[in-house]
Amino acid sequence: MTTTSPAASEPPVLAALPPLAARARSVGASPVREILALTARPEVISFAGGLPAPELFDAAGIRAAYDRVLAEQPRTALQYSTTEGDPGLRAAVAGRLTVRGLPTDPDSLLVTGGSQQGLALLATALLEPGDTVLVENPTYLAALQCFGFAGARVVPVPTDADGVIPSALEELVLRERPKLLYLVPDFQNPTGRTLPLERRRTVAAVAGRHGLWIAEDDPYGELRFEGEPQPWIAGLAEAADRTALLGSFSKVMAPGMRLGWLRAPAALRRACVIAKQAADLHTSTVDQAAAARYLADNDLDAHLAKVRGAYRARRDALVEGLDSALPAGSSWNRPQGGMFVWVRLPDGHDATALLPEAVRHDVAYVPGAPFFAADPDRAALRMSFTTHTPEEIAEGLVRLSRIFG
Template structure:
């Protein structure tokens, strides 16, 4: 027998799952990577203004937790989440008009994990999910990875069309409807009370779950708060309410909550045990301490005052930056303005020229689950102060003018 080893016969490694192959990356994340240069004024990412973070209050909360209960804060925790944090969130939710107990809530690693857990608990491959068109990009990724068939529901300037929702629910027999009713991402639109009631009625009559995502609801600049869809007749036993600390406190904490009926919540808890066991113990404890020791509402008032000024700077300056015939809205809160360039303009094709002028936006086309609108643009106003927004709009106007001349 020869001492020389024989070549090892190998077979190809198995292929990726089809759902992983068909699910693309986030265009927003790709654009953020392209515009990371400090000289770029970016309207692309929905990044909360870092100078508005309550660094002192959050730092104090971490220090107190580590001083008073370090062994507990650095230990494993329950999958359901810190009891004090759940109690604090339940009290805020109840005060906003939706009676909630601590045991109704699951703490998640950001509200996006809540949607992922919900998809895992509810969706089999091929199940139909209805979404607003356009829709939050990460939700489309989550449903694609779950193997769901995503069906878009038409929208107008007032948000989701309940008549179209009813027709699609009757035809497609969906299991789930996903909505951001307040200051929606990407459009900034808010559903009125009549449409919210209609959504609840359709869900009850047609037999589907509702995932109500509310990351922006407390960032209101004007007008009266809207009731959650979960509070309307017919929706109470079939709505999952997703909350987030990312926009009201700090996104780096990666803290969210999921409020759901008991059986579904338990299924999500099991999913969380399989995903990451529990959300960061120390981050939860610090958030609970912050809510107990600091005035979150006062902090939110400072944030919304600043964001209102930035919203005004962006919206009031768009007429001088976008070509004649463009349209845009004026959201009453949140983080985003939705604009549409004139017919024939392609926001994706224009983006390289825009970035060369050290400014950026997100083309609207990737947000559509149905036929995309190439002229749509999402603009975030929260990251930069008004004077930088004005500079960015001048750059944007120059870039679009240069593209028009070149075309």
């Protein structure tokens, strides 16, 4: 007869696992990504997502590029690659930057998994826990997440309708001694604002005088549909040796390809290459090769002209319809490009508290409060105009008007 001891039939007592890293416990999820999940129902007209219009993707041209790459160079396109990125793609990006007024050598570029990875690499290469980063207030949500994971101390710079206020920036640089200033100068996320040339020169001069790095994030610059292009801060003499310029194909080609690039001075770029080696070895070889092939075989500028025309009509539909949709005393801007309109409801309104009621009416937006590093404006909200036609935008505004009675 076989007997089983009581100890053998009882579940083992297991020790508690070590906790998650402090950074994982202190940095929250993106409210925008969570709102997108809530509004995924097809009947919802969503002004929430910062997404390019999917019907405007050049799917046929992109498919042809993949077909050519896989037919002509499958052994290299499906193989491991260098961390720095596909030489043909870097040459194409360098050429586009040079034509647009920023002379660029292909070797000064690092291909990344979207510009978001470029920002993460900069944080890894530059920031020690406790270092100070200055940001626009409000600023891009995922940048706040990125700096939070790096353990940085984030200090907001006051802004007005034209972006960071120069006197406030200088005062904060002198007082806080930051290591990095993060900016989205063109059609900023979330506000849609563009930093004027004189303020760009002031930013460059401040960085030159006081010794700090600048991360210049430019995912929207090629989506200008009126007004004159402004020069990059990276191209201004005082800041050329201390500015990392981030770019992306997500808004101009397809976000699903997850392709971006980083242009930086040699020492910083090399540090980012090493950080990328530790993160993912290299960006997808086949996606890079297809993007390079697409740029060689197609006229991206002609495609962007079509996209800009559609976005301009959608911006106009949104801006011109807001007066009838929002309560008296509301205000909003009219961006010259990009994807976003920044709205402020009258004092006493809370955009976060009103969002569930909006969703019940099958319309959505993003509350403005989470975009602030400090002192959130609860009456503010961000509205994207890119993913719906003018007719759908009009219907969405009718629905939005119902929550204000």
